[in-house]
Amino acid sequence: MFSIGQELNGTQHRDENWREIAAAVREEYDGPILYSPDSTGGENWLEITWWDAVDAIGIHPYDARLSDHDDPTVDEMIEYLTPAVDRLEVLSKEFDRPVIITELAYSSIDGMSAGSSIYYQPATTYDVDLQEHADVYEALIQAFSGRPWWKGLFLGNYFPTNDTLITPPNNIFFSTYGKPAENVLRSFYGAEPQPAWVAPEPPDIEDMSIQIIYDDVFRNNWGYWPPNNNFDIMDISQKDIVVDGVAIEIVLDSYADLRISPPASENISEYQWISFDLYSEAEDVWDQGQGNFHPVNLLMVMFGSYYQATPFSVEITATPYLDETLKAKHWHHVVIPIEDFGPVRSRSVDDISIRNISPNTVKIYLDNIQLLKEKPAE
Incomplete structure (x- = not known):
């Protein structure tokens, strides 16, 4: 599969130009192609009119909110996200194209259920919250699971280093390495869980x-x-x-x-x-x-x-x-x-x-x- 572009949101209204790009790519490449907008400014993938020119609808739902209040449960986040998933289902059926989350990574900070844009807010305190980090992935996966038009998730910003954890996983980075969220994703992908990280005793x-x-x-x-x-x-x-x-x-x-x-x-x-x-x-x-x-x-x-x-x-x-x-x-x-x-x-x-x-x-x-x-x- 080849991506003909991603997150070029300011150009997505140019239907004819994107159709020309897709056609030119097909002259050189005979595999499936897709395009992936992000969610800056909302569900802008719903506004694209040329999805029939590619073989799959890619999305980067970084800014998709999963809650409107602090400390939501997984079930509350699923309920909040479900209408957005339903709108994607309508889009998928309209163009007869599957949907793939082609890039997604959440920071492990408190409040991430409000969407990744909170990471760049001036008032954000950047408090580590590994449980909410895991819950956000769990809720998103469950909200999409069972929908035959959804074909999976590509994880972004996974940074293993070597056999030891160079940076302790109790950090705010987007990587899931060594965190509870990693086992949520390992379960989704069908891999065995990793042992839970245990904080070492602090030195005197x-x-x-x-x-x-x-x-x-x-x-x-x-x-x-x-x-x-x-x-x-x-x-x-x-x-x-x-x-x-x-x-x-x-x-x-x-x-x-x-x-x-x-x-x-x-x-x-x-x-x-x-x-x-x-x-x-x-x-x-x-x-x-x-x-x-x-x-x-x-x-x-x-x-x-x-x-x-x-x-x-x-x-x-x-x-x-x-x-x-x-x-x-x-x-x-x-x-x-x-x-x-x-x-x-x-x-x-x-x-x-x-x-x-x-x-x-x-x-x-x-x-x-x-x-x-x-x-x-x-």
């Missing part, structure tokens, strides 16, 4: 002279956010360029951030230093605006109750934090005094960010990220 941070954030894996329940949740630009267990074991590889566009997050707001007042190893593919990048090369420039930013992005950041690539001037394709050891992030009354940290403020894209590698109570020996 006060007794730790070193808190390891990353050394081959993320530890102590720290996790990570690549820019725009784009996991394709990141590899947290690459083996080619390392200090030892494995290391993080990340591609950062200009002013993009890699955010590293504790499981909850972390009080780091006991710690005096943060250290890590850094490797950059380049020591300078092309500045299109100035027409010359500009040194790679990276910031570390701490976000939390009293931290703000501008006053509480330090320039990683400046001395004296680097062991020497930044060189391309060379591992550097970075040690930063936490007090350099600014005079604050509390050091309760929600995120530690690595930000590229260079005028162009850079690829960097990170390893051995840790918080220290005492400065390491020179």
Whole structure:
């Protein structure tokens, strides 16, 4: 099956143009074809008049609401969604075309039953709710099940890493990996369930002279956010360029951030230093605006109750934090005094960010990220 387009909602009224596209594709491809709108602005798949030009109706129902109130049950979500499913049935019969959910992923945040658009609302608190995450998938599958015109679901944003959970599944990411929702989907697809994830006992941070954030894996329940949740630009267990074991590889566009997050707001007042190893593919990048090369420039930013992005950041690539001037394709050891992030009354940290403020894209590698109570020996 070949998709001739997806989520091009602003063009879907152009009946003749889409029929021409479908016909041109059929001249080169003899398999079934489909198109998939998303649900931005409502059930816009109902407005398309050229479904007979393709072989299946694809939908991305990210914004489809499953409830109008907080904490709905599965049965309440099924009841709420059923009228929308009924309208899809009418559409399917009108054009004699099956319906396929060709992409869907829900964030595991509280309130996701209101539709995925809540993820981008300014007032969203981003509280983890793994049960609602599972219930939303369960309700959607049950609402569609038993309808012969519905041919299934393609899951989006599933990010397994390796045999261990690099990021604990009690996160708000769209991936179902390691979460209760995964077993809902495994049951739907006919696979055996996975064992339930059990949260490890939290370490006694006060007794730790070193808190390891990353050394081959993320530890102590720290996790990570690549820019725009784009996991394709990141590899947290690459083996080619390392200090030892494995290391993080990340591609950062200009002013993009890699955010590293504790499981909850972390009080780091006991710690005096943060250290890590850094490797950059380049020591300078092309500045299109100035027409010359500009040194790679990276910031570390701490976000939390009293931290703000501008006053509480330090320039990683400046001395004296680097062991020497930044060189391309060379591992550097970075040690930063936490007090350099600014005079604050509390050091309760929600995120530690690595930000590229260079005028162009850079690829960097990170390893051995840790918080220290005492400065390491020179």
